[in-house]
Amino acid sequence: MSEKQFDLGWGDEEEPEQAADTLTVVDRARDVHRQQTQATLIAEHVAAAVEEARPGLDKIPDPVEPAGEGELTAEEKERLDVCVGGVELLTTAFWIAGKSLDTIATGRLFRRIPHKLKPGEYYTTIEDWCWTEHGIKQTRCSKLRAGWRIGQALAARGYDAPEGQVRELVPLKNKHGLNAAVALYEVVVQADGKDKVTAERLRETVKMLPGDLALKDDEDADQIARMLEGVLENAEPKELPASTAIPAAVRRSVDRRAVALADVLNRSRIPRTEVERHLLEAFADEDDTTVFDAVLARMKHAGGKK
Structure with missing residues (x-):
């Protein structure tokens, strides 16, 4: 039997160059598949991150009754x-x-x-x-x-000023520019602390600024803040005209008590108008008649002296 009869014949053998080309094609296909897989994984991670960062009502827990009266549980803290x-x-x-x-x-x-x-x-x-x-x-x-x-400028400085606070700064911005509004906020922060800034405090501070205040447009907020600090230190509190029906001695006593009140509340000062407003609100309070009763007693006492 000849060798030819036993020739199993695997087909034409590839030339070395053809074999190399085949391996190259396989490698490229593998690289493309790997890149597509990586791109898919990256896209999935990005989508998951976007979904995690997305605000939404569906992400807020539903209201439930407290787990107890003491410390919050881990679930409650979350x-x-x-x-x-x-x-x-x-x-x-x-x-x-x-x-x-x-x-x-x-x-x-x-x-x-x-x-x-x-x-x-x-x-x-x-x-x-x-x-x-x-x-x-x-x-x-x-x-x-x-x-x-104003909100954007304050946020850039690390302040999350709520709408009510920013609203008090709008007139100042309209009159003296954005940097003036930011500067005044900085002044109040430095004086009271970041966590103690309130809309009322900002309103009072704006009112203390003189009407002829002159600011340069090219000055930055920090420069203006330093200038405002000096202006406010020398500013006289703007009070409503004192009523002629109130004796001067009583007005002086009210001012002294306002100073004592400011010390208790850890504030630099409390305008007389603010004290008067709180007194009137307390007097009109139907749930708590303490001030009303005190006024009634004093008026009865004064009437008995006539």
């Missing part, structure tokens, strides 16, 4: 952290909405939005669009637009 984060979003949301409204208004981006209540017409004002489409009144729209730059 629930609290999530809810506090949701509350803190409110501050950011104000300025996101304000900037969005300002951008829409400035560019008149509403001009080709079909009017919901007037078929065939488009919106002609940002206020009409806000109210009709989103239930935002004109005054609210104006306040959000006026305050977002």
Whole structure:
């Protein structure tokens, strides 16, 4: 039997160059598959991260009764952290909405939005669009637009100023510029501490500034803050004219008691008008008649002397 009869014949043998080309193709296919797999994994991780960071009502725990009267459980602490984060979003949301409204208004981006209540017409004002489409009144729209730059500037300095505080700074910004508003906030922070800043405190401080205050547009917020500190140190408290019906001795006694009250409350000063307001509120309080009864007793006593 010849060798040819026993030739199993594996087919034509590939040349060395052809074999190398085949291996190259296989390697490339493997690399492409690996890259596609990595890209898929990266996309999944990104999607998961975006979903984790996305704010949403569905992420806030439903209200439940407390687990007890003592320390929070681990589950309650976790629930609290999530809810506090949701509350803190409110501050950011104000300025996101304000900037969005300002951008829409400035560019008149509403001009080709079909009017919901007037078929065939488009919106002609940002206020009409806000109210009709989103239930935002004109005054609210104006306040959000006026305050977002202050909110953004304060956020850049690490302050999460709520809407009420920023609103007190808007008149100052309108008159003296954005840096002046930021500077005044810094002054109050330095005086009272970051956690003690309130809208009322900012309002009082703005009122103490002199009417002829002159600021340079090219000065930064830190320079203005240093200047404002000096101005406020020498500023006289702006009080309403004292009533002629109140004896001077009584007014002096009220001022002394206001100083004592400020010491207890750890405040630099308390205007007489603020004391008067709280006294009137306490006098009108129907649930707590302490002040009313005291006034009644004094008036009866004074009447008996006549």
